[in-house]
Amino acid sequence: AMPARGGRGWMVVKLLQRAAIATVWMFQIQAAPTVLKSLGKSPLLRIRGGCQPSDSLFISVDGGTESIRAAMFDVKGNMLGQFAAPYETRHPHPGWAEQDPDEWWQSMGKAVRGLIKQTDQVHKNVNMRVKALCVDTTCCTVVALDDHKKPLRPALLWMDCRAAEQASEILSRCKDYEKENGITKSLIAVNCDGNGPISAEWMLPKALWIKAKEPEVWKKSSTICEYQDFINLKLTGTLCVSSCNAAARWHWNGREAVEKADGTGGRPLELLRAIDLEDLQEKWPTRCLAMGQVIGKITKAAADHLQLAEHVDIVQGGPDAFVGMVGLGCVAPGLLGLITGSSHLHVAVTSEARTAKNMWGAYVGAPLPGLCFVEGGQSSTGSVMRWSKSLISGKDEEGMEYKDYDLMAANVSVGCDGLVALETFQGSRTPTTDPTARGALVGLTLSHRKQHVWRAFLESVCYGTRACIDGLSSAGVEFREIKMAGGVTRSQLWLQMHADVTGLPVVVGECPDGPLLGCAILAAVATGYHGGSVERAVEEMVRNKKVVQPNMAMHAEYDKIYKRSYLPLAPAIRTMKATRTPEVVKRPQQRQNFKICPSLLACDWADIANAIKQCEEAGEEWIHLDMFDGVQLNDPGALTFGPQMVQAIRRRTSLKLDVHLVVDRPSRYIQALAKAGADRVILQLESLSGVDHDRLKEAVEQCQEVKRAGMRCGVCIAPSTPCSQVLELVSMGCVDVVNLLAVEPGFGGQKFQVSVKEKIQQLRSFIDEHRIPDLEIMVDGGINTQTARLCLEAGESDPQAEGV
Numbered sequence: 001a002m003p004a005r006g007g008r009g010w011m012v013v014k015l016l017q018r019a020a021i022a023t024v025w026m027f028q029i030q031a032a033p034t035v036l037k038s039l040g041k042s043p044l045l046r047i048r049g050g051c052q053p054s055d056s057l058f059i060s061v062d063g064g065t066e067s068i069r070a071a072m073f074d075v076k077g078n079m080l081g082q083f084a085a086p087y088e089t090r091h092p093h094p095g096w097a098e099q100d101p102d103e104w105w106q107s108m109g110k111a112v113r114g115l116i117k118q119t120d121q122v123h124k125n126v127n128m129r130v131k132a133l134c135v136d137t138t139c140c141t142v143v144a145l146d147d148h149k150k151p152l153r154p155a156l157l158w159m160d161c162r163a164a165e166q167a168s169e170i171l172s173r174c175k176d177y178e179k180e181n182g183i184t185k186s187l188i189a190v191n192c193d194g195n196g197p198i199s200a201e202w203m204l205p206k207a208l209w210i211k212a213k214e215p216e217v218w219k220k221s222s223t224i225c226e227y228q229d230f231i232n233l234k235l236t237g238t239l240c241v242s243s244c245n246a247a248a249r250w251h252w253n254g255r256e257a258v259e260k261a262d263g264t265g266g267r268p269l270e271l272l273r274a275i276d277l278e279d280l281q282e283k284w285p286t287r288c289l290a291m292g293q294v295i296g297k298i299t300k301a302a303a304d305h306l307q308l309a310e311h312v313d314i315v316q317g318g319p320d321a322f323v324g325m326v327g328l329g330c331v332a333p334g335l336l337g338l339i340t341g342s343s344h345l346h347v348a349v350t351s352e353a354r355t356a357k358n359m360w361g362a363y364v365g366a367p368l369p370g371l372c373f374v375e376g377g378q379s380s381t382g383s384v385m386r387w388s389k390s391l392i393s394g395k396d397e398e399g400m401e402y403k404d405y406d407l408m409a410a411n412v413s414v415g416c417d418g419l420v421a422l423e424t425f426q427g428s429r430t431p432t433t434d435p436t437a438r439g440a441l442v443g444l445t446l447s448h449r450k451q452h453v454w455r456a457f458l459e460s461v462c463y464g465t466r467a468c469i470d471g472l473s474s475a476g477v478e479f480r481e482i483k484m485a486g487g488v489t490r491s492q493l494w495l496q497m498h499a500d501v502t503g504l505p506v507v508v509g510e511c512p513d514g515p516l517l518g519c520a521i522l523a524a525v526a527t528g529y530h531g532g533s534v535e536r537a538v539e540e541m542v543r544n545k546k547v548v549q550p551n552m553a554m555h556a557e558y559d560k561i562y563k564r565s566y567l568p569l570a571p572a573i574r575t576m577k578a579t580r581t582p583e584v585v586k587r588p589q590q591r592q593n594f595k596i597c598p599s600l601l602a603c604d605w606a607d608i609a610n611a612i613k614q615c616e617e618a619g620e621e622w623i624h625l626d627m628f629d630g631v632q633l634n635d636p637g638a639l640t641f642g643p644q645m646v647q648a649i650r651r652r653t654s655l656k657l658d659v660h661l662v663v664d665r666p667s668r669y670i671q672a673l674a675k676a677g678a679d680r681v682i683l684q685l686e687s688l689s690g691v692d693h694d695r696l697k698e699a700v701e702q703c704q705e706v707k708r709a710g711m712r713c714g715v716c717i718a719p720s721t722p723c724s725q726v727l728e729l730v731s732m733g734c735v736d737v738v739n740l741l742a743v744e745p746g747f748g749g750q751k752f753q754v755s756v757k758e759k760i761q762q763l764r765s766f767i768d769e770h771r772i773p774d775l776e777i778m779v780d781g782g783i784n785t786q787t788a789r790l791c792l793e794a795g796e797s798d799p800q801a802e803g804v
Contacts, residue, residue: 056529057129059112059308060519062320063104063137063227065089065157065342065383070111071513072119072126073520075529077541079511080123083114088621088656090154095161095427095435098154101143104227105234105305106774110736112306117733132313132523133235133298136515137227139319140199140249142206145223149233152217156206159343159379161427161435163205166212167198170205170275177274187271188251199360200427200435201379203250204271207280224283228317235314236296240287244318247366248375250284254366257288289316290369291323292522292534304771315526320515321345321375322367327518328483328509329542331368331534336469336479338498338506339514340486342386344378344461346468354475359430359468368534374475376468377429381461382487384423384439388457392450406493409455414557416452418443420565421460428570431471438576440569458494462501462558463566469502481505481547485514500554501562510543517541597622597658597778600649601640612653622656624780625649625678628745629663643672650677660716660780662687662745667702674709681706682714682739682778685721696728703734712736716780718745723759727766730775738763743781752782760794 057080062069067087072080085107090098119126140158145151156162174187188198198205203226211218225233226245233239246266247254257266263286272278289295298312317323321339325347330337333351338344350372353362361374389405425439441456469479482504488494489512499506511517521537524530530537598620603611615623625646630639641659650657656679663669666687673681683706688698699715706713714737715726729735740759743750760777767775779791 055129056131056524056527057123057126058520058523058527059115059130059133059312060516060523061108061112061133061135061231062513062515062519063108063135063231064320065138065159068104068107068111069513069516070108070115071516071520072115072123072130073517073524073541075524075541077511077517077520077543079513079516080126081115081119082513082516083111083118085110085114089157090654093162095164097157097160097426099141099157101151101155101227101230104231108231109305109774112308113733116307127307128309130308130312132294132315132527133308134315134317134323134519134523134526135228135231135235136317136320136323136519137231139226139228139245139321140201140203140206141227142203142210143223143225143227143230144210144217144221145225145230146220147222149223149239151230152220153210153214155227155230156210158201159383159426160206161200161379163209164200164427164435166205166208167200167202167435170208171198173275174271183270187268187274199429199433201429204275204277204280208275208277211277221283223285224280225285228319229285232295232314232316235298235302237299238287238296239285240289240295240316241285242316242318243288243290244322244363244366244368246288247363248319248322248361252288253364254288254290255364255369258290258369263287291316291318291326291367292526294526305774313523313527315519315523317519317522318367321347322373323518323522324485324514325349325367325373325518326521326534326538327511327514327516327542328485329538330483331371331538333371334477334479336472336477336482337514338465338482338484338486338488340382340484340488342381342383344381344465344468346376346465346472347373348375348472348477348479349373350477354477357431357471357474359471359475374472374477376431376471378423378461378464378468379429380423380426380439381464384425384457384461385454387425388454392453402491405451405454406458406491408451409458410493412451412455414459414554415561416443416456416459417448418445419448419452419456420561420569421456422566422569422573423457423460423464424570430468432570434574437570438573440573442565442569458497459501459558459561460566462494462497463562465498466502466562467567469504479504481507483507483509485509485512495548496551499548499550501558503550503552503555503559505550506548508545508548510545512545595622596620597624599624599626599780601626608649609652612649612655615655616653620655622658622679623649623653624658624660626660626745627663627669643669643676646673646678647676656680658682660684660739662716667705670702670705670709670711674711678711680712680714680736682716682737684716684718684745685725686718695725699729700732700734703729714739714776714778716741716778717759719743719753719755723762727763730763730766730772731770735775737776737778739778739780741780742783742787750782752784752787754790757790757794760791764795 056075058073060071060073067084069082069084071082087103087107116127138158142156143151144153207224228245229239229241243254243258246252246257251268251271253266259265267281272281293316295314295316298308298310298314300310303310324339325337328337330349333349335349337347353364353372354374355362359374359376362372364372366373420442422440424437427435428437484506489508495506521541525532525534525537530540598615600608600611600623625641628640646659658680659673659678660682661669662684666683683702688695703713713735715729715735716739717726718741726738740756742752742756756779763777777795
C-alpha cells in the first residue's frame, strides 16, 4: 500500500485518482455572541440579530444512509434546487454495516458543486450569495481518526448492530458499579431512568467494540467521533460535537456541555469509569456547540472543493432526524414528529425530562437548548421496501417504480388475506430494543401474489410506528397529530395507511424534506436572519401542504390485526438468529494513493465466479467489465459481455461494476446497463459519431443520459487520440473518470505504451489548474508493478515528493 505523495489524496492505477487537499487554514471559532447567557431560560436558541436581504441564500446538506444531498434555500424557506450524490454501504456480516468517510467528503463535493451549477442557471451568482452552510447526518455513525485526522477504518454505520454484546455489557457493568460504590442515581441518565435498554447502535457500545475487537485501531486513534463531526472538521478544520447528538447518543447532558466550554461539562465521566472506557474521554471532541451556533468560516481547501466563496459560515447541525424536527416545526412541547427514510424516527418534544419503559430518552438540552425530547424508532422501514422491491421484481417489471407497486397493493384488502410481516430486518429499536431481532413474512399461501407481499411490508412498517407511539404515550405524552417528513410523504397509499393504523391525522409540510429545511432554518438563524430566533424562523419558513385524516373504520380493522397478529409475532421468532459467526479480520494498511480495478477480461471465463471471489477476498472495490460488440472494433473476436452478463455478475457480488462500453451506437445500452446493476459506464470517445463539435455534443448528451439513469459516467480515449479531446468534457463536469488506454482496445497481452505517461501528466496539470479534485484518472491495459509505478509518478504534481 502506497501513501499519498505530497499529501494530495487519492491516485489510482486502473483507477487512478488525485484529490487536491490543500493546507487547512485555521479560523477562530465564531460563537454567536447573543446566545442566551443562561440557555435554560428559553426553549429556543436565539442568535445575533441582523438585516434580511432577500438575495441571501443558504445551503443545507443531508448526509443520509445511501447518499448525500445538497439543497439551496432562500430566507423564506423556498427550496431553489437540490442535488444528490450516492455512496456505498457494505455489509460484511449479518447485522454489520460500514461506509468510507472519505467517500462522504467526495460525494459532498459532487452534490454541492452540482447544486450550484444547477441553481445558477436560474438564480445567477449563487455561490457568492450563499451566507451559510449547515449539515445534518446520520446519527451513531462512528468514525476513528488518527493523529492526522485520517480515517483508520470504515465507519460503523448507524444501523450496524455488531456491538449487541457490548450494549448488554454496559448495562450490566453499570448496575454492578452502582451497587459496589453505593451510588443511588443511575449512571445511565436516559432510557427508563437507567433501567435500559441501551441500543447497540449508540456511541458507547461501538467504541467498546472497537477497543475490544480492534485494539490496534483503538491504540492509533486520537479521535472517536461521528459522521457529523468528520464533515464539519473537513469544512472548518475544527473538531466539535453537536450538543443534540451528544445528549441523545453519547449520554451527555447537552445543556451543561454547551454552557461549560472547558471540555468537561456534561460528560459522563463516572459512566466511562464504570465500563473501563475512560480513555474515550480523551478521544472525544473537546468543543460542544448547540445546533444553530456558528462553528467558523469555511477553509480555503473546503471552499475550493465545494466551489464556494470563503466568506461562508459553517453552522452546527446535528442528527438528521433531530434537525428534521426543526424542519417540521417541532420546536414546542407536545408536538410529535416522524422522520421517514431508510428508517423511522418518532420524536416528541417536552418541556421537562420524561421517561417510560418503552422509549428512549429523555434527552436534556436537545434538540435545542431549553428543551427535552423522547423518541421511538424503527431501524428498517424504507430499506425494507427497497429490499422487497428487489426481491419481487421480475424481468417483465423492469423499470417499475415504487408507485407502480403501490397501485397494485391498493387493490389488496386490509390484512393482505391473512399475510402479516415484521419490519425488524436490522434489529428492533423500540418499544422492544433487540439488535438481534429478525424480520418475518408469515401466513403465505399459494394464492398470495407479489402485491400481497408488498402491502404486507407497507402495513408492517405502520404497525411498528403504532407500537412506537404507544410506547411514547406511556410516558404521559399525548398527541393530536403526526408531523411527517421524508420518503413516506411521496406515497399517498402509505401516508393514508400510517393515519389509519395509528388513528392520528398526518400533517405533511410543503417542503417534504424536514432535515434539509431544518438545516436552512438553523443556517438563517445563526447568521442573524428572522431576528435570530428559531421560533420566528419556523413560523416564516415552515408551511403545511396537506393533512391526511384517518379512516376510523379502517383503523378498527388494523387494530385487530395489530393486537392479534403483529404484536405476538416478534416473540414467536425470537430464537431465530444468524447461522454464521462473524470473524474480525485483521485489516491491511489502507492504500493511500491508488486503487486497483481488476478487469474480468483477463480472467478464466469458464470460472468467472472464482475470479469475482478473489477480487472480494483481496478487498477490492471495483470490477472492470469490457463490453465489446465486435462491430465498433471491426473484430469478430472482440465480442465480450452484454447487459445480461452484467446482471448475472451483479447478482453474484456487491462490488461496484465498471462497464467500459465499446459498441456501435452506445446510447442503446445505457438503460439496459442501469437495470442490470452497473455502477458506472465509461463511453469510448471514438465510438461516438461525428467529429470535433458534433462528437462533443453527442458525448455530453450521452453522459447526461448515463447520469439520469443513476450511474456514474466516464470517457475513454485510445492511444492515438490526443488528451485535448476530453478536456472540455472534464471542465463541464460531465464525467467522473477519464480512462487512458495504454494498449489498443480489443484484446489482452499487449505491450504497455509508455506514451500514456504524457497524457497522464497533461490531465494531471489540467485537474490542478482548474481545481477539479475528485476527477479520477484511469490507466487501462498493460498494468503491472513496474508500469503502475510509472503511472503513479506521472500523476503526481510533485515528482520529488516522498512516499511512493
